[in-house]
Amino acid sequence: MIMQNKRLYPAKTAQMRTDRRSFLQLGGLGLLGAGVAGVSDAAEPPSWSEAGGGFSNYGQPADTEQRTIRWISANPAVPGEGVSWTPLHELEGTITPNGLHFERHHNGVPSIDPDEWSLLVNASGERSLRYSLADLHRYPLQSRILFIECGGNSNTLWKPQPVQAAAGHLHGLVSGCEWTGVALSVLLQEAGISTQDKWLIADAMDASGVTVSLPIAKCLDDVLVALYQNGEALRPENGYPARLVVPGWEGIVNVKWLRSLSLSDVPLMSRFDTVSYTDLQKDGIAERMTFEMGVKSIITSPSVGQQLTTTGDYEVRGLAWSGAGRIQTVELSADGGRNWVPAHLQEPVLDRALTRFRLPWHWDGRAQVLMSRATDTAGARQPSRDELISAKGGNVYYHYNGICAWAVDVDGDISHVYA
Amino acid sequence: MIMQNKRLYPAKTAQMRTDRRSFLQLGGLGLLGAGVAGVSDAAEPPSWSEAGGGFSNYGQPADTEQRTIRWISANPAVPGEGVSWTPLHELEGTITPNGLHFERHHNGVPSIDPDEWSLLVNASGERSLRYSLADLHRYPLQSRILFIECGGNSNTLWKPQPVQAAAGHLHGLVSGCEWTGVALSVLLQEAGISTQDKWLIADAMDASGVTVSLPIAKCLDDVLVALYQNGEALRPENGYPARLVVPGWEGIVNVKWLRSLSLSDVPLMSRFDTVSYTDLQKDGIAERMTFEMGVKSIITSPSVGQQLTTTGDYEVRGLAWSGAGRIQTVELSADGGRNWVPAHLQEPVLDRALTRFRLPWHWDGRAQVLMSRATDTAGARQPSRDELISAKGGNVYYHYNGICAWAVDVDGDISHVYA
Numbered sequence: 001m002i003m004q005n006k007r008l009y010p011a012k013t014a015q016m017r018t019d020r021r022s023f024l025q026l027g028g029l030g031l032l033g034a035g036v037a038g039v040s041d042a043a044e045p046p047s048w049s050e051a052g053g054g055f056s057n058y059g060q061p062a063d064t065e066q067r068t069i070r071w072i073s074a075n076p077a078v079p080g081e082g083v084s085w086t087p088l089h090e091l092e093g094t095i096t097p098n099g100l101h102f103e104r105h106h107n108g109v110p111s112i113d114p115d116e117w118s119l120l121v122n123a124s125g126e127r128s129l130r131y132s133l134a135d136l137h138r139y140p141l142q143s144r145i146l147f148i149e150c151g152g153n154s155n156t157l158w159k160p161q162p163v164q165a166a167a168g169h170l171h172g173l174v175s176g177c178e179w180t181g182v183a184l185s186v187l188l189q190e191a192g193i194s195t196q197d198k199w200l201i202a203d204a205m206d207a208s209g210v211t212v213s214l215p216i217a218k219c220l221d222d223v224l225v226a227l228y229q230n231g232e233a234l235r236p237e238n239g240y241p242a243r244l245v246v247p248g249w250e251g252i253v254n255v256k257w258l259r260s261l262s263l264s265d266v267p268l269m270s271r272f273d274t275v276s277y278t279d280l281q282k283d284g285i286a287e288r289m290t291f292e293m294g295v296k297s298i299i300t301s302p303s304v305g306q307q308l309t310t311t312g313d314y315e316v317r318g319l320a321w322s323g324a325g326r327i328q329t330v331e332l333s334a335d336g337g338r339n340w341v342p343a344h345l346q347e348p349v350l351d352r353a354l355t356r357f358r359l360p361w362h363w364d365g366r367a368q369v370l371m372s373r374a375t376d377t378a379g380a381r382q383p384s385r386d387e388l389i390s391a392k393g394g395n396v397y398y399h400y401n402g403i404c405a406w407a408v409d410v411d412g413d414i415s416h417v418y419a
Numbered sequence: 420m421i422m423q424n425k426r427l428y429p430a431k432t433a434q435m436r437t438d439r440r441s442f443l444q445l446g447g448l449g450l451l452g453a454g455v456a457g458v459s460d461a462a463e464p465p466s467w468s469e470a471g472g473g474f475s476n477y478g479q480p481a482d483t484e485q486r487t488i489r490w491i492s493a494n495p496a497v498p499g500e501g502v503s504w505t506p507l508h509e510l511e512g513t514i515t516p517n518g519l520h521f522e523r524h525h526n527g528v529p530s531i532d533p534d535e536w537s538l539l540v541n542a543s544g545e546r547s548l549r550y551s552l553a554d555l556h557r558y559p560l561q562s563r564i565l566f567i568e569c570g571g572n573s574n575t576l577w578k579p580q581p582v583q584a585a586a587g588h589l590h591g592l593v594s595g596c597e598w599t600g601v602a603l604s605v606l607l608q609e610a611g612i613s614t615q616d617k618w619l620i621a622d623a624m625d626a627s628g629v630t631v632s633l634p635i636a637k638c639l640d641d642v643l644v645a646l647y648q649n650g651e652a653l654r655p656e657n658g659y660p661a662r663l664v665v666p667g668w669e670g671i672v673n674v675k676w677l678r679s680l681s682l683s684d685v686p687l688m689s690r691f692d693t694v695s696y697t698d699l700q701k702d703g704i705a706e707r708m709t710f711e712m713g714v715k716s717i718i719t720s721p722s723v724g725q726q727l728t729t730t731g732d733y734e735v736r737g738l739a740w741s742g743a744g745r746i747q748t749v750e751l752s753a754d755g756g757r758n759w760v761p762a763h764l765q766e767p768v769l770d771r772a773l774t775r776f777r778l779p780w781h782w783d784g785r786a787q788v789l790m791s792r793a794t795d796t797a798g799a800r801q802p803s804r805d806e807l808i809s810a811k812g813g814n815v816y817y818h819y820n821g822i823c824a825w826a827v828d829v830d831g832d833i834s835h836v837y838a
Contacts, residue, residue: 045624045678047530047531047624047625047626047676048625048628049626050626051498051499051526051527051626052526052528052529052530052625052626053499053528053529053530053655054493054499054527054528055489055491055499055501055502055503055522055524055656056491057488057489057491057503058479058480058489058518058519059489059517059519059520059655059656060477061477061651061654062533062652062659062660064532064533065652068652069477070474070475070476070477072474072476079473080471080472080473080474082474084474084475084476090651090652091650091651092646092647092650093562093597093598093599093647093649093650094597094650095514095596095597095650097516097517097649098478098480098516099478100477100650100651101478103474105474107470108470108472109472109473110472111466111471111472112466113483114481114483115483134728138732138734139734140779141734141777142765143513143765143775177514178512178513180512205466205467206471207467207469207470209467227511228510228512230512230516230649231510231511231512231513231515231519232480232484232509232510232516232519233480233481233484233487233509234481235478235479235481236472236478236481237474237475237478240481241481259464309553313557314557315557315558315559315560317560346561358559358560360559
């Protein structure tokens, strides 16, 4: 726990506090409106008078939590083509529940009978291996808490005007789960790797024919053939019964509904390797196969759609992640980027996992602009939007990792701004 | 990663291997039946020919995963009284998905309107504070991955004969989640603590009137007023909208559907303090308020109800936890406890969280008895069943943490044995 008493702003300007105890001192009772001296304990809640509901084989969220859903933005002209967004602004902690993990489908969710399913591994020459699900369950398993982020996440921020939408509807094509599966390296070594094998071509069972090419070094390093997501079998929309999980690399290569893996001396140059998820640079050349997701952070609370009802103490909260390693620091600004203070990072801070940051914040009722910027253990710092556009140009569609800014106005309303 | 090549048994006895690579060397293709030279890649799956299913606001498990449910053992004569068990034998990793977290209700699940709910904190004298859910959301939050275990988990193992049931149906009143909430210490300090305050009395909104007494030192140490479970709002059956999470302490004190917290110089001596969750010792005296759950482990795979279909390589997998700290080691035996080898522990090994252990295992077709025993960082080692009964006597109903043994017979069937 980092405890700091440094005072960053003059007494009458916006304050971002880093001392947890100051929350109590400042917030006190009056500001929070929580204190009621001599409240009677006599009132008995109605729930004491009647037996509650029974047991369930598989539980569901409370009926009163209807806001906490994936927001679907799909193309009605193309069945099963689109995305659904994790409602990051309604969530806390670092784990995304399976029912709310983002979806990106190119032609819907295939229905796969796990008893019929098998994974084909094509080595060089004539040699192929086929693994049933029961086979894979006998292999050594590994678990890792990892983020997966779509290469297209946050892409409205490339637009000239800031889109007014909730944090999860702008940035919610990222989720974090505990994935458990067989190390891909074990299967490839069993198949046999020759010195000519430089790439792995992975394809999927869905109707869009997702096929991607992955460098063999990454495949032998840390890729999983995942069978479990947060403890239970993969969800259908997340690749049931088996998917690749490629730590830190863009969503598309985390191939769902895995069908086959083929060793190759060259990449396939499929449409997913070449057309989609590539970035047209200023010089007219498209950057391709930019697998590793950049260091990034967003403030989830307060954020667009939430309302500050009174002045006083709040906590600024958000998520940070990097495809290159762990999050080293997240800094927050309440004045549009002029002054920055370090946020608390929730331990344990894990490699290529969502990292929760938080910092007490006193809102004095003035307009101000909240921003977060993350730095990873590889030394990369999240760029400002201007820096990102200056480096990449204005024709990019994917891989936005610039700083996002929320403006708080004097009424406590929050809007998305470019600052 | 611990890599060992030590050979523990003569060549013709049961072998527990600790070298991951040996899995490949031993398992090879023949044993797993996975190798099919020259398999054709030509067959196109039916799912390539039609668009898949669409998006969903809140996802659900695959229809083919019907086995992965909570097993309900409730008393039909008393509505809402009973338990449902986490299917540990169907799960992997360390996170329990929210829909499968075990339930223990004494009079059902109350239906609580979060807008009407508030938490009353009664300090000494006349002073009381009331917190709405919106108030609590403004306080600093903390997240921790923690196990919660019912004091009655595994209690059939006190019986003279081993009950034949799946691992989750014997031991599944334990689950692990990421809990996020406000530190209880912050609320108590705000209420004001006097030197007379030695206990906190916590009560619930459910119809059974759960009320427990907790020592003030624990309350000021690490207890959370939890609002989120694996990222989303608490599930109704797990205390929505707010519950206590008391790291490492028995389930009953992790009060769900929290109603009030009252500081006191003495414990209340409620029925949950005195009658339930107490252990009648050999001398006729009941041990009460034995809050901290003992060090424990169970093998989840292979386990009762699963079938070894062929000889060859498998992985022995299970979970370990301790209310006193981190898991230091888990040892496995394949010969009923004569020889032990250390299992691999899945990193990160977290304080008072479920810890996954695994070890490759070669089954040669002979009958053998699998056991696991855990040791925690406080130095406590999980006792054998005989040691536990010798220490505690035969009249105990709760707090079973002895070693559990699974016998594998020559047909690959698995049964629960006392060994």
